[in-house]
Amino acid sequence: MQSHDLRLDEQSLITPALVKRHGKTTHEIDDGMLRQKIAELALVLELARQGFANHQPAAKVVEQLAGKLHVLRHQSGNDIWQKLIPLAQAHPVSEYLLQDPFTKWSFEKPRGYSGDASLLDIYYKHPAANDFIASCTELGREIYAYTSDAASSVAGRERRDILARIVDETAARKEKAEVLAVACGHLRESEKSEALKAGTLGRWVTLDQDPTSVEIVRAANAGTAVQPVIGNVAGLMRRSYELGTFDLVYASGLYDYLPRAVAIRLTQRLMELVKDGGEFLFANFSDEITTDGYMETFMDWPLILRSGADMWDIVNAAVDRNKVEVDVFYGENRNIVYSRVRKKAA
Ligand SMILES: C[S@@+](CC[C@H](N)C(=O)[O-])C[C@H]1O[C@@H](n2cnc3c(N)ncnc32)[C@H](O)[C@@H]1O
Numbered sequence: 001m002q003s004h005d006l007r008l009d010e011q012s013l014i015t016p017a018l019v020k021r022h023g024k025t026t027h028e029i030d031d032g033m034l035r036q037k038i039a040e041l042a043l044v045l046e047l048a049r050q051g052f053a054n055h056q057p058a059a060k061v062v063e064q065l066a067g068k069l070h071v072l073r074h075q076s077g078n079d080i081w082q083k084l085i086p087l088a089q090a091h092p093v094s095e096y097l098l099q100d101p102f103t104k105w106s107f108e109k110p111r112g113y114s115g116d117a118s119l120l121d122i123y124y125k126h127p128a129a130n131d132f133i134a135s136c137t138e139l140g141r142e143i144y145a146y147t148s149d150a151a152s153s154v155a156g157r158e159r160r161d162i163l164a165r166i167v168d169e170t171a172a173r174k175e176k177a178e179v180l181a182v183a184c185g186h187l188r189e190s191e192k193s194e195a196l197k198a199g200t201l202g203r204w205v206t207l208d209q210d211p212t213s214v215e216i217v218r219a220a221n222a223g224t225a226v227q228p229v230i231g232n233v234a235g236l237m238r239r240s241y242e243l244g245t246f247d248l249v250y251a252s253g254l255y256d257y258l259p260r261a262v263a264i265r266l267t268q269r270l271m272e273l274v275k276d277g278g279e280f281l282f283a284n285f286s287d288e289i290t291t292d293g294y295m296e297t298f299m300d301w302p303l304i305l306r307s308g309a310d311m312w313d314i315v316n317a318a319v320d321r322n323k324v325e326v327d328v329f330y331g332e333n334r335n336i337v338y339s340r341v342r343k344k345a346a
Pocket residue numbers: 012013014115116117120182183184185186187188207208209210213231232233234251252253254
């Protein structure tokens with residue numbers, strides 16, 4: 001195993017700037033190419049603006065826009081794409097798009113950072129988001145009909161269900177199983193867990209850096225095996241928390257913000273918290289998603305997308321393969337990829 005350079009910001013919040021740096025290259029930008037891509041972007045955005053102004057079906061307008069931004073992102077290369085993002089965000093079409101509750105929350109970041117748990121409630125279609133969605137315009141709700149059912153949102157809801165299923169499988173194979181959720185957000189998978197309802201889990205420690213989310217988890221799961229903890233990735237690395245060991249450790253919606261070196265170090269650390277015979281699971285949005293261009297521009301929500309090979313790469317660099325069994329698999333629509341690492345019994 002190698003040692004890796006770690007670059008977390010001081011509060012250990014993963015910032016959009018950090019994620020953007022991940023994809024940075026040092027190539028000189030070709031001015032002609034840049035001008036061409038700016039012109040293509042302007043055309044794509046103007047067509048969408050006209051679609052809204054002419055009252056075309058909003059979901060269709062956004063679907064086409066997202067598809068074209070995906071192609072433009074891939075054809076531009078990262079350096080040029082980074083220059084296109086602020087231009088898209090400043091375009092008048094954003095006045096329409098920001099009426100969508102999902103786009104608006106993501107762009108405005110009321111909790112102060114990207115990808116907070118209330119944003120996930122919006123695409124989970126969780127009742128906690130109902131009032132906010134109802135407060136948006138009719139056009140906003142029409143756009144939401146597309147954004148909340150885009151393949152990446154469907155995959156996010158499936159991820160929540162997969163997590164609940166794996167927690168339940170752990171409870172079925174191990175009496176009084178101990179589970180750790182890292183970056184738990186609002187722990188919405190707990191609402192789908194039969195084992196939690198049946199009271200068969202030993203403990204479900206749920207850690208997040210956001211005290212508001214931790215409080216929501218505490219209130220929603222009072223009197224159950226759930227044990228919320230305020231904590232962050234840097235604290236985990238520094239071994240600041242006395243957590244013990246677990247039959248299942250998992251992280252969902254976190255690795256998408258972690259550059260490779262940090263992902264490897266965190267995997268090494270979390271594997272230390274897994275008991276022999278236990279397992280660690282992490283999920284990542286895959287590089288096959290087609291909403292990437294829309295997310296990075298109008299949602300200001302950059303993610304580090306990974307392939308199955310990238311997931312293997314993290315595991316191979318982090319663990320001794322003789323001591324584990326690894327399964328890398330995709331969700332149904334391949335928008336999220338999972339890595340499941342089982343520690344062989346000693
Ligand atoms: C996209 S949400 C995922 C929430 C939940 N795991 C899920 O799948 O619904 C990301 C969560 O990561 C948390 N987070 C971000 N950076 C973190 C860090 N450095 N340490 C701990 N939690 C972090 C955020 O507070 C947020 O709740």
